Amino acid sequence: MTSDKGATKDLFVGIDLGGTKIVTALVSEDGRIIAEDYRQTEATRGLAGVVRRMTDAATKVMKSARVNPGQITAVGVAAPGPIHAESGVVTAPPNLPGWKDVPLRQLLQDELGLHTELENDANAAALAEHRFGAGRGTQHMIYVTASTGIGGGFIVNGELYGGATGAAGEIGHMTILPKGPYCGCGSRGCLEALASGRAIAREARERVACGVPTLIGDLAEGDLDRISAKLVAEAAAQGDVEAEEILGEAMTYLGVGMANLVNLFNPELIVIGGGLTKMGERLFNPVRRVMHRRAFHSSMQAVVIAPSQLGDDVGVLGAAVVAMVSQQ
Amino acid sequence: MTSDKGATKDLFVGIDLGGTKIVTALVSEDGRIIAEDYRQTEATRGLAGVVRRMTDAATKVMKSARVNPGQITAVGVAAPGPIHAESGVVTAPPNLPGWKDVPLRQLLQDELGLHTELENDANAAALAEHRFGAGRGTQHMIYVTASTGIGGGFIVNGELYGGATGAAGEIGHMTILPKGPYCGCGSRGCLEALASGRAIAREARERVACGVPTLIGDLAEGDLDRISAKLVAEAAAQGDVEAEEILGEAMTYLGVGMANLVNLFNPELIVIGGGLTKMGERLFNPVRRVMHRRAFHSSMQAVVIAPSQLGDDVGVLGAAVVAMVSQQ
Numbered sequence: 045m046t047s048d049k050g051a052t053k054d055l056f057v058g059i060d061l062g063g064t065k066i067v068t069a070l071v072s073e074d075g076r077i078i079a080e081d082y083r084q085t086e087a088t089r090g091l092a093g094v095v096r097r098m099t100d101a102a103t104k105v106m107k108s109a110r111v112n113p114g115q116i117t118a119v120g121v122a123a124p125g126p127i128h129a130e131s132g133v134v135t136a137p138p139n140l141p142g143w144k145d146v147p148l149r150q151l152l153q154d155e156l157g158l159h160t161e162l163e164n165d166a167n168a169a170a171l172a173e174h175r176f177g178a179g180r181g182t183q184h185m186i187y188v189t190a191s192t193g194i195g196g197g198f199i200v201n202g203e204l205y206g207g208a209t210g211a212a213g214e215i216g217h218m219t220i221l222p223k224g225p226y227c228g229c230g231s232r233g234c235l236e237a238l239a240s241g242r243a244i245a246r247e248a249r250e251r252v253a254c255g256v257p258t259l260i261g262d263l264a265e266g267d268l269d270r271i272s273a274k275l276v277a278e279a280a281a282q283g284d285v286e287a288e289e290i291l292g293e294a295m296t297y298l299g300v301g302m303a304n305l306v307n308l309f310n311p312e313l314i315v316i317g318g319g320l321t322k323m324g325e326r327l328f329n330p331v332r333r334v335m336h337r338r339a340f341h342s343s344m345q346a347v348v349i350a351p352s353q354l355g356d357d358v359g360v361l362g363a364a365v366v367a368m369v370s371q372q
Numbered sequence: 373m374t375s376d377k378g379a380t381k382d383l384f385v386g387i388d389l390g391g392t393k394i395v396t397a398l399v400s401e402d403g404r405i406i407a408e409d410y411r412q413t414e415a416t417r418g419l420a421g422v423v424r425r426m427t428d429a430a431t432k433v434m435k436s437a438r439v440n441p442g443q444i445t446a447v448g449v450a451a452p453g454p455i456h457a458e459s460g461v462v463t464a465p466p467n468l469p470g471w472k473d474v475p476l477r478q479l480l481q482d483e484l485g486l487h488t489e490l491e492n493d494a495n496a497a498a499l500a501e502h503r504f505g506a507g508r509g510t511q512h513m514i515y516v517t518a519s520t521g522i523g524g525g526f527i528v529n530g531e532l533y534g535g536a537t538g539a540a541g542e543i544g545h546m547t548i549l550p551k552g553p554y555c556g557c558g559s560r561g562c563l564e565a566l567a568s569g570r571a572i573a574r575e576a577r578e579r580v581a582c583g584v585p586t587l588i589g590d591l592a593e594g595d596l597d598r599i600s601a602k603l604v605a606e607a608a609a610q611g612d613v614e615a616e617e618i619l620g621e622a623m624t625y626l627g628v629g630m631a632n633l634v635n636l637f638n639p640e641l642i643v644i645g646g647g648l649t650k651m652g653e654r655l656f657n658p659v660r661r662v663m664h665r666r667a668f669h670s671s672m673q674a675v676v677i678a679p680s681q682l683g684d685d686v687g688v689l690g691a692a693v694v695a696m697v698s699q700q
Contacts, residue, residue, distance in 0.1 A: 308543065
């Protein structure tokens with residue numbers, strides 16, 4: 045997007061609703077964050093409270109920038125899937141216990157008096173990386189978030205691809221080991237059950253619980269509940285063989301999943317974001333190596349594998365882009 | 373497409389180039405085959421001969437319908453992948469030994485003096501089912517060919533999706549068992565290595581060679597070279613337990629692959645064609661059952677799994693549709 049200093053720009057509010065926190069920002073049409081707000085979701089305290097915290101945050105970011113609601117073009121919300129984007133309903137997110145078929149878009153629109161759009165968080169992040177991040181100018185791009193779970197969004201011909209009912213892009217629930225570990229989705233051997241932060245922590249806990257000698261147990265001070273993917277990465281960085289093996293296996297599966305995406309979609313770019321990418325080359329090296337062994341040579345030559353450029357802002361910027369796209 | 377009797381219709385020539393035979397047809401814009409020709413490819417006798425047999429066949433179908441080349445709008449060719457659709461080059465098809473970077477489109481265009489387009493056979497078949505077969509009117513459709521190999525083509529927003537370099541749709545080379553059997557593509561555990569006709573025959577040969585008691589060996593009269601997927605299906609139809617197990621495993625893997633496509637693409641329709649579909653419900657029942665266990669419930673509710681409607685004509689009609697699409 046070109047920046048035209050001095051001209052009045054459209055303003056958007058993006059709200060990134062997560063299971064633990066809500067990030068809200070006032071965003072200009074060229075992707076600049078003008079004001080930002082962080083607060084706890086406190087999902088267990090009920091839906092009405094969450095909606096109030098979201099509207100309070102939206103009001104606060106506008107006020108802090110001395111902007112009144114009349115100057116806002118639209119509000120975009122990124123929420124944990126699954127959702128129905130068209131009807132603006134959050135169906136049954138595992139991270140928001142007790143929520144079932146919540147008409148979140150309508151609730152927020154009524155409270156704020158502003159046009160509001162809803163999208164699932166992975167699709168919103170894909171839109172953000174495509175418009176303002178690593179994917180600028182691409183036609184065929186895949187965004188992958190490798191975090192507690194694994195999700196993604198597809199950009200096809202320069203636009204978000206939703207499929208028949210807006211549910212496309214469930215990268216984490218492609219089976220790559222039919223008799224592998226059971227998955228939260230009810231299937232088994234899904235990429236998410238093999239390569240996500242949750243899968244890494246589960247594998248580490250199993251080994252520690254079985255008495256396998258590893259630094260992971262020491263770092264967790266024997267408390268299985270303290271074992272996380274981050275802790276495993278710390279142990280691996282200190283040369284712990286078990287931790288290295290756990291991460292190596294997870295990254296191999298992630299590479300298999302990415303190779304599948306290359307053979308199926310022939311994308312020009314795969315952007316990988318999410319907490320696991322904080323491992324840097326400990327993630328990207330094995331993923332690239334596996335992809336080169338598994339995917340078609342010509343399709344590998346055509347694709348770039350890149351880290352997310354928007355970092356922790358990808359969610360709230362994505363929410364804002366959802367609002368922008370609705371105005372085109 | 374509407375049929376307007378009496379009006380002059382555009383005419384197209386479709387040429388379906390296979391490893392063993394060439395099928396050529398004169399096709400009207402509404403998908404009617406006016407004249408058809410079958411002949412052997414005789415690929416081992418050299419490129420020039422194959423090109424001559426293709427142009428001879430094109431000339432013959434025009435003559436037999438008393439149509440002169442000036443009445444033909446365009447020629448479409450479906451060829452075994454991988455190809456470069458844009459440049460019209462057949463790169464290195466395993467089924468056409470000795471062919472390497474053959475500029476087939478240019479060769480045929482020069483010989484015939486008619487505008488010619490080239491597409492890989494699975495994409496051409498997807499176009500045919502979308503325009504004239506099971507996929508009429510759909511926006512998001514996947515065509516899968518389950519035959520000696522496994523291939524496919526994606527229709528996205530009503531159009532063929534090629535990806536960055538036209539190589540999208542390699543359904544057969546999605547890994548679904550990372551340590552599974554090696555595959556012709558150089559990887560291992562690909563869907564094609566687990567569920568194709570070739571994979572079924574290989575598994576059957578292995579069992580017979582090891583002396584496992586099965587009707588398959590009897591039907592092949594002890595000759596391992598005579599064991600094919602068709603023979604395994606015959607043995608299964610006669611109640612042979614080994615044959616039933618081999619097919620059951622292959623169809624389970626096919627179901628895993630189809631479930632992955634549903635979770636990734638959220639299509640409204642998956643059309644399955646190719647020789648293996650001659651097994652009918654022995655293929656569709658287990659595939660549907662596995663898909664329902666593995667794929668997201670909401671996405672499964674949105675998708676129809678249907679057999680190809682164009683049968684053996686899907687290849688040559690697809691070639692003709694490639695020509696039609698080039699004129700839009």
